[in-house]
Amino acid sequence: MTRPGRPGPPGAREIAIVAFAQTRHRRATPELSEPEMLLPVLREALDQAGLRPGEAGFTCSGSSDYLAGRPFSFTMALDTVGAWPPVAESHVEMDGAWALYEAWVKLLTGEADTALVYAHGTSSSGELRDVLTRQLDPYCTAPLWPDPVALAALQAQALIDAGETDEAALARIAVRSRAAAATNPYAQLRGPVPAGDYVVRPLRTGDCPPVGDGAAAVVLAAGDDARRRCARPAWIRGMDHRAEPHALGVRDLTDSVSTRLAAERAGAFDAPADTAELHAPFTSQEVVLRKALRLADGVAVNPSGGPLAANPVMAAGLIRLGEAAARIHRGESGRALAHATSGPCLQQNLVAVLEGPEREERP
Amino acid sequence: MPDVLTAPLVVEFPFTRSLGPVLSAFLTGLRERVVLGIRTRDGRVLVPPAEYDPVTGEDLHALVRTAATGTVTTWAWNPAPRRGQPLATPFAWVLVRLDGADTALLHALDAPGPEAVRTGLRVRVRWAARRTGAITDIACFEPCPPGTDAPAGPAVPHDGVFPDPVTILTTPARLDYTYTPGRALGRHLAALADRRITGERCPSCHKVYVPPRGACPTCAVATGEQVEVGPRGTVTTFCVVNIKARNLTIDVPYVYAHIALDGAGLALHGRIAGIPCDQVRMGLRVEPVWTGDARHPDHYRPTGEPDAAYDTYKELL
Numbered sequence: 001m002t003r004p005g006r007p008g009p010p011g012a013r014e015i016a017i018v019a020f021a022q023t024r025h026r027r028a029t030p031e032l033s034e035p036e037m038l039l040p041v042l043r044e045a046l047d048q049a050g051l052r053p054g055e056a057g058f059t060c061s062g063s064s065d066y067l068a069g070r071p072f073s074f075t076m077a078l079d080t081v082g083a084w085p086p087v088a089e090s091h092v093e094m095d096g097a098w099a100l101y102e103a104w105v106k107l108l109t110g111e112a113d114t115a116l117v118y119a120h121g122t123s124s125s126g127e128l129r130d131v132l133t134r135q136l137d138p139y140c141t142a143p144l145w146p147d148p149v150a151l152a153a154l155q156a157q158a159l160i161d162a163g164e165t166d167e168a169a170l171a172r173i174a175v176r177s178r179a180a181a182a183t184n185p186y187a188q189l190r191g192p193v194p195a196g197d198y199v200v201r202p203l204r205t206g207d208c209p210p211v212g213d214g215a216a217a218v219v220l221a222a223g224d225d226a227r228r229r230c231a232r233p234a235w236i237r238g239m240d241h242r243a244e245p246h247a248l249g250v251r252d253l254t255d256s257v258s259t260r261l262a263a264e265r266a267g268a269f270d271a272p273a274d275t276a277e278l279h280a281p282f283t284s285q286e287v288v289l290r291k292a293l294r295l296a297d298g299v300a301v302n303p304s305g306g307p308l309a310a311n312p313v314m315a316a317g318l319i320r321l322g323e324a325a326a327r328i329h330r331g332e333s334g335r336a337l338a339h340a341t342s343g344p345c346l347q348q349n350l351v352a353v354l355e356g357p358e359r360e361e362r363p
Numbered sequence: 364m365p366d367v368l369t370a371p372l373v374v375e376f377p378f379t380r381s382l383g384p385v386l387s388a389f390l391t392g393l394r395e396r397v398v399l400g401i402r403t404r405d406g407r408v409l410v411p412p413a414e415y416d417p418v419t420g421e422d423l424h425a426l427v428r429t430a431a432t433g434t435v436t437t438w439a440w441n442p443a444p445r446r447g448q449p450l451a452t453p454f455a456w457v458l459v460r461l462d463g464a465d466t467a468l469l470h471a472l473d474a475p476g477p478e479a480v481r482t483g484l485r486v487r488v489r490w491a492a493r494r495t496g497a498i499t500d501i502a503c504f505e506p507c508p509p510g511t512d513a514p515a516g517p518a519v520p521h522d523g524v525f526p527d528p529v530t531i532l533t534t535p536a537r538l539d540y541t542y543t544p545g546r547a548l549g550r551h552l553a554a555l556a557d558r559r560i561t562g563e564r565c566p567s568c569h570k571v572y573v574p575p576r577g578a579c580p581t582c583a584v585a586t587g588e589q590v591e592v593g594p595r596g597t598v599t600t601f602c603v604v605n606i607k608a609r610n611l612t613i614d615v616p617y618v619y620a621h622i623a624l625d626g627a628g629l630a631l632h633g634r635i636a637g638i639p640c641d642q643v644r645m646g647l648r649v650e651p652v653w654t655g656d657a658r659h660p661d662h663y664r665p666t667g668e669p670d671a672a673y674d675t676y677k678e679l680l
Contacts, residue, residue, distance in 0.1 A: 030367045033545025036577040039585055053583030069374045069540035079576055082583035125372075126540040129445065134536060138378060139386050140411040140498045141469055143534050145447035150456045153439030154469075161437065161482045200456070201440035201477055245417035249458050249467030250409065253437065 015107045016226040016233030017354065018219050019048035020322035025188040025214035025310040028124035034073055038080045038120050038215050045217035049229045054082030057112025059089040060103040061119060062096035063314050066134060068125040081116065095119065096216060096318030097340030097350050103220055104239055113222045120215035121314035128211050128313065136344065137246045149208055151344040153200035155253040156284035160202060162254045165287045167202055171195050173283040174206040174308055181305025188212045188310040209281040214312030216319045234325035234354040238266035241350035248345060259292035259349040266351045268293060268337055275300045275327050275336035277320035281307045285346055293337060317341065321352055328356040368549055372540040379533045385414045387530050388426055388523030393500035395525055396490050400429050400464050400518055408518045410464040426523040429463035430515030431488040432507060436460050436467045440477040449503050455480045459504055463518030471503040485512035496529030547577035547586060555658045562627055564588040570628035593624035597671040598647040599680050603640050618643045622663055623679040630679050637664035646670035
């Protein structure tokens with residue numbers, strides 16, 4: 001039932017994240033195929049939710065064939081979900097956060113009561129900095145092969161020029177993130193990492209995310225079904241995603257208009273959050289996101305360590321939603337923001353607002 | 364567990380794209396050492412030109428010519444250039460707002476070191492010696508020599524018409540990967556090296572997958588139990604190939620078949636030889652023929668056994 005003042009369409013069903021699992025992210029996983037990496041993660045998430053393989057009403061995944069250079073690799077991954085006889089299933093060539101968005105919409109329509117969402121990426125199979133140039137405008141940008149560190153460094157310098165940060169402040173973000181990850185057994189970098197040399201100045205190795213392989217899975221459920229499957233469901237109060245022009249020179253790189261707009265439409269500004277899981281692979285991008293999301297000093301930002309501690313491409317955004325939900329499941333958060341990004345310099349952004357059961361209004 | 368097998372995997376392709384009127388004019392202009400932008404209804408000049416206003420979505424048509432000089436709006440020093448990037452020696456990535464433009468263009472700046480670069484630096488285009496109608500016709504930017512750094516005037520209208528316009532852009536792309544097969548396929552490939560064909564059995568439904576992919580797609584559980592299958596098997600279905608595949612040394616026509624190896628829960632595919640094409644049939648019993656050091660059977664040939672009854676393989680079609 002809809003409640004006054006709540007975001008979302010009138011009469012919208014209540015949908016919650018009821019389970020989350022992820023791999024222990026590593027630099028490389030040469031001994032595993034993609035289905036072999038996914039299988040235990042899916043099983044763990046389904047077990048948490050009390051679902052059998054193939055039982056979810058909808059299945060949606062996010063991955064990119066470019067990462068491992070294997071065309072249609074997502075169809076192989078379907079071996080892991082019990083997809084035969086056929087199940088209702090979809091895939092996005094995007095971070096799994098966008099697969100979660102599609103699954104959320106599917107549940108909102110009432111066509112399914114539960115959904116399995118998963119994502120995986122094996123960046124170790126190729127040269128990630130080269131691979132990600134292929135997502136850029138193919139006419140005027142991709143022929144120059146500008147890699148994601150270079151583009152993030154242009155954004156970082158713009159922030160420094162604007163007086164919004166400096167290299168010391170960026171280093172503190174890196175240190176805080178890896179320190180937070182010390183208690184996260186799934187993180188790839190746990191504990192102090194030297195600031196290191198410039199990769200592309202002004203960004204140093206410490207400002208950049210680790211390159212690695214990993215997978216994650218989330219289960220969504222609606223209404224009382226969610227309450228049965230999880231003691232403290234993480235209710236999705238709103239979710240929206242917005243994109244900006246592909247041409248970098250058209251954008252103000254010191255701001256994220258799309259994040260702010262998505263946050264507004266998701267209801268992020270209706271009440272203060274205690275936690276924010278931000279998909280900021282580079283330290284400088286956290287500066288942009290904090291401003292766009294108007295985060296107060298007391299908000300716990302990336303208590304998991306965030307993407308600076310583990311950044312399995314295509315799964316790292318879904319992991320932000322999963323980590324935020326898990327904080328609510330564990331009673332460590334009452335209201336959390338989760339953010340996912342895609343494209344160079346935070347081009348496209350998704351914001352979700354999650355709340356624990358204590359925020360449910362009693363009739 | 365045997366050592367992890369790896370193999371180089373190169374994905375390489377020339378993407379061919381039609382340009383449309385706006386990008387055709389822009390890239391042809393670069394070939395002619397002319398930089399074109401496009402003016403939006405509210406008067407902003409976009410370089411590179413966009414076909415649609417990124418704010419309003421309106422169609423844009425008003426091409427303008429800007430200067431080949433401009434100002435750095437942000438920069439990043441790249442100490443280790445990568446393959447395909449504009450310069451092979453350390454350089455600065457820059458966003459440059461050309462004189463007469465309101466947006467910035469991404470490119471490289473040739474400078475002796477990061478000390479020589481700053482936001483606000485005046486720069487000019489260094490044209491490539493050989494120009495084809497591509498963004499790389501701008502070889503890079505270079506700092507304006509002292510005394511030549513006065514900003515140029517506003518953009519002026521341009522009809523975008525050039526002789527022999529570029530209408531197609533072909534951009535080569537190459538990505539290098541290392542392929543690894545994973546546990547189940549790795550075990551299968553290791554056995555093949557000993558000329559044994561193995562599958563893996565699902566612990567739940569007991570189906571034997573050949574080649575194994577690590578999971579049963581019906582039960583969604585990991586397979587683990589190794590099962591040696593074949594070497595003999597039954598042709599479940601086949602086709603006659605009459606078109607020669609590129610780079611393939613096999614003469615046409617030949618028969619390509621689905622073969623259910625004895626003990627396997629599904630058919631794999633292989634070439635049939637040692638029998639005229641028009642005598643291959645469903646139910647034909649075949650065995651693998653190994654040649655040289657190949658990890659896979661070169662082809663399958665008839666065993667001479669009586670044909671298998673349809674009921675023995677009808678579930679494997």
